[in-house]
Amino acid sequence: MDTMKTVVIGGSGHIGSFLVPRLVRAGHEVVNISRGTSTPYTDSPEWQQVRQVTADRGQEDREGAFGDRVAELGADVVVDLVCFTLDSATALVNRLRGEVGHLLHCGSIWRYGASMKLPMAEGSDSADEPTDEYGIQKRDIARMLKDETASGGLVTTSLHPGHIVGPGWHPVGPLGNFDPTVWKKISAGQTVHMPGSGTEMMHHVHADDLAQAFEKAIGRRDAAAGEDFNIVAPTALSVRGYARIAASWFGQEPHFETVGWDGFRRTTTPEHADTSWAHLSRNHCLTIQKAKSLLGYTPRYEPEQAVHESVRWLIEHGQLEVGSPA
DSSP states (O other), rough: OOOOOEEEEETTSHHHHHHHHHHHHTEEEEEEESSSSSOOOOOOOGGOOOOEEEHHHHHHHHTHHHHHHHTTTOSEEEEEEEOOHHHHHHHHHHHHHTOEEEEEOOOOGGGGGBBSSSSTTSSSSSBBOOOOOHHHHHHHHHHHHHHHTHHHHHHHHEEOOEEEOOOOTTTTTSSOOTTTTTHHHTTTTOEEEEOOTTTEEEEEEEEHHHHHHHHHHHHTTHHTTTTTEEEOOSSSSHHHHHHHHHHHHTOOOOOEOOOOOHHHHTTTTTTHHHHHHHHHHOOOOOOHHHHHHHHHOOOOOOOHHHHHHHHHHHHHHTTTTOOOOO
C-alpha cells in the first residue's frame, strides 16, 4: 500500500487510542488533531511516530477556521471522531471537497430512536426517528454525508458505534447507566433493582473493534463510499442477561428485583435514572451484516468480553470499588 497521509480529528480519545496505532502499523503517516488536554488510553510505541496538532475545534468552528486548519495538512484521508452538529460537519465537507480523497465520520447508534424491529439495519424502518438533540444531529450528519457522495462530491463514509467500551473508562452498566454502585452490589451478591422488564437490550462495542472498522473502511474506500454502517459487537445484552453474566465474574448468583420505572427512580439519582431511561427505552440490537459484507468487519469481542476487560482494568487501577460477599 502506498503511504497515505491520514488526519485523525480527536484521536486521543476512546476510539483514537486504538485507531491511531493501527493506522501507524498499517503504514499511514498520521496527524492527530486534539485539544491537547488528554492523553491516549493506550501507551503504544506507535504514538512516537504521530504528529500532534493542538486545536480547539469548537472555537475554530465558531471562527470559521477549522476547515482551513484541516485542509492545510494536505491529507489523503480525514477521520472525524468528534463532530456533533450538522453545521460543523457541513462546514468541514465544504472546505475539504476536492482536496481530500476520503472523509470518515463517527456517528452513533443513537441516530436511531426506539427500536421497532430487531435486529436493526441501516436505512430501514427498524426504528423510530431520534428524539434527543444528539441523536437528531448524528442522523442529519449521516444523511448529509450520504447525499454529498451521491451527488458526486466528497467521498464520505459514516460509522455508527454502539456503547463504546474498553480499558480506561467506565462502561454502560447492566442498568443502562454509569452508576458504579451496581458493580459493588453484583460483586457482593446483593439485590439489584431493575427498571422496566429486564429484557431491554443494549448493544456495546469494544473500542478496538470500532477502530478495526475505521481501518477497514479506509482500506476499502470504493466499497465504503457513500455508505453508513452499524458498528457493534456480534450480539447485544439484555439487562437481565448482562447482570447474570456480571455476577458470574465474581462467583455470585444473580439477585435482581424488577421494580418498574417509578420504583427505580426512587432508588437512584435523577441523573442515573435519566441515563438508564435513555439507553433502555431505545432497546437497541443491531445487525452488522452490511459492515461484514462490504468492509470485512470481524469484531473480536463479544459484548461481555469487552465489558469484563473494562471492569477488570478499573478494579486493578483502583477506579472501581467492588463488594465482599455478604
